[in-house]
Each structure stands twice: as structure tokens, then as C-alpha cells.
Amino acid sequence: MQTRTALVTGAAQGLGQEFAVALAGHGYRVAGLDLEPQPRTAEQIPDYVELVGDVSDPDTVREGLERIIDRCGALHVVVNNAGVYPAKPFEETTLEDWRRVMRVNLEGPFLVTHSALPYLKAAGWGRIVNITSAAVLTAPPTMVPYVASKMGLIGFTRSLAAAVARHGITVNAIAPSMVRTATAERTVGADGGFEYVRSGQAVVRTQVPADLVSTLLYVVDEGSGFLTGQTLNVSGGSAYL
Numbered sequence: 071m072q073t074r075t076a077l078v079t080g081a082a083q084g085l086g087q088e089f090a091v092a093l094a095g096h097g098y099r100v101a102g103l104d105l106e107p108q109p110r111t112a113e114q115i116p117d118y119v120e121l122v123g124d125v126s127d128p129d130t131v132r133e134g135l136e137r138i139i140d141r142c143g144a145l146h147v148v149v150n151n152a153g154v155y156p157a158k159p160f161e162e163t164t165l166e167d168w169r170r171v172m173r174v175n176l177e178g179p180f181l182v183t184h185s186a187l188p189y190l191k192a193a194g195w196g197r198i199v200n201i202t203s204a205a206v207l208t209a210p211p212t213m214v215p216y217v218a219s220k221m222g223l224i225g226f227t228r229s230l231a232a233a234v235a236r237h238g239i240t241v242n243a244i245a246p247s248m249v250r251t252a253t254a255e256r257t258v259g260a261d262g263g264f265e266y267v268r269s270g271q272a273v274v275r276t277q278v279p280a281d282l283v284s285t286l287l288y289v290v291d292e293g294s295g296f297l298t299g300q301t302l303n304v305s306g307g308s309a310y311l
């Protein structure tokens with residue numbers, strides 16, 4: 071089988087870094103797009119294609135994809151992982167807060183996927199994976215824009231799956247629980263957040279990025295061509311889709 075290429079957004083740290091390294095470990099050529107440089111990811115992946123820019127900027131995304139094709143010749147897998155999850159009381163949430171979350175979490179996946187699609191179609195095979203959240207079901211009251219954006223991503227997943235299936239492309243979403251990443255530790259996981267979420271899970275430990283890897287690899291697997299439009303809830307039993 072030819073070497074396949076995967077693009078992971080938000081690959082500088084956290085889940086995106088874990089996904090990028092896991093895909094490289096399974097033989098993929100990997101590119102990452104992040105607002106930040108990705109030295110920790112790059113040092114673990116031979117021939118890593120590091121793209122620095124905003125997933126919600128059309129020119130950045132288009133140029134980034136052109137660079138991937140220049141360097142790798144093709145693109146097969148897109149992992150829409152870049153996201154933000156600010157917590158704030160609803161009454162204090164501004165229109166700009168709302169728009170920022172929608173821009174990164176929903177417009178970003180739209181733009182990246184839309185720009186990537188011609189390349190996936192040219193390859194005649196593709197896997198699009200959207201990272202949503204079990205928060206769409208546990209619905210924390212301080213994350214209204216986030217929950218709306220991640221629920222939107224599930225709708226995007228379902229409808230897009232129907233739109234692209236004839237090209238041999240599947241589209242699925244993965245919904246983690248609260249995961250111990252540096253950002254979560256600084257924000258939603260601080261002040262007892264991890265303990266609170268853990269107490270609602272059947273699996274009584276905090277989720278770590280490695281807990282999501284087997285699901286990602288399953289979804290992108292050659293043999294998973296009949297799995298599409300689905301949201302895989304990998305949240306330790308905290309929420310049931």
C-alpha cells in the first residue's frame with residue numbers, strides 16, 4: 071500500500087500532538103497545522119510537515135494544503151482537532167466570545183475539509199475525523215458556545231458523510247470526556263474540574279490523550295469504510311450518545 075498522508079490540526083500539543091505521533095507510528099506521512107510552531111511534535115516525526123497558521127483563515131488553509139501536496143504528493147486523512155473551550159457564565163458571554171468559538175471549532179473544520187476535499191477525491195479514498203466532545207451531552211452550563219459548536223460539528227459530520235461517501239471518503243466524529251492536556255489543566259480541569267467529571271464517569275480515572283488513539287486508528291483504518299456519519303463516544307461512560 072502506498073504511504074498515506076494525514077493532516078492533523080491543532081498538532082502542537084495535547085490531543086493533536088498525540089494523534090499526529092500515533093499516525094506517524096502507523097506509517098502515515100504527517101502534516102500539522104497549528105497557530106503555534108510544533109517543535110515537540112516535529113521532533114517525534116520524521117519528515118513532519120509543519121504548518122503554522124489559523125484554521126479559520128481561508129488563505130492560510132489553502133496555502134497549507136498546497137504545501138502538503140507539494141511535499142507529500144497526496145492527502146488521505148484529515149483530523150479536525152484544533153479547538154478552543156473557554157468557560158464563562160452565559161450572561162457574561164459576548165458576541166465576540168461566541169464568534170471566536172464558532173470560528174475555530176466549526177468554521178475551521180468547514181474550511182479545512184472544504185479545501186482538502188479535492189485532494190481526497192483525487193486520491194479516491196479518504197478519512198475525515200472531527201474531534202467533538204461528550205460535553206454535548208453533559209452540557210456544562212458555563213460552556214454554551216462550546217457545546218453549540220461541538221453539537222454543530224456532529225451535524226457537520228453526519229451530513230458531510232452523506233455528501234462524500236460516493237468518493238470513498240468516510241466522515242466520523244470522536245467525543246472524548248475531559249482529557250488531561252496542558253490547556254485543560256490550566257482551564258476547565260482546574261479547581262476540581264477533573265474530579266467533578268471523573269465522578270460522573272463509569273471509568274473512575276481521568277482520561278488521557280492516549281485513551282483516544284485506538285479509536286482514531288479504528289476510524290481511519292482501511293477496513294472501516296462502512297463506518298461513516300458516526301460519533302464515537304469515548305468518554306468513560308459519562309454520557310451516552
Ligand SMILES: NC(=O)c1ccc[n+]([C@@H]2O[C@H](COP(=O)([O-])OP(=O)(O)OC[C@H]3O[C@@H](n4cnc5c(N)ncnc54)[C@H](O)[C@@H]3O)[C@@H](O)[C@H]2O)c1
Pocket residue numbers: 079080081082083084085086103104105106123124125126151152153154155174178201202203204245246247248249250251252253254
Ligand atoms: N482536553 C479536553 O478535555 C477535551 C475534551 C473533549 C474534546 N476536546 C477537544 O479536543 C481538541 C483538542 O483539545 P486539547 O485539550 O488537546 O487542546 P490544546 O489547547 O491542548 O490544543 C489545541 C491546539 O489547537 C491550536 N489552535 C487553537 N486555535 C487554533 C486555530 N484557530 N488555528 C490553528 N490551531 C489552533 C492551539 O494552538 C493548540 O496547539 C479540541 O477540539 C477540544 O475541544 C478536548
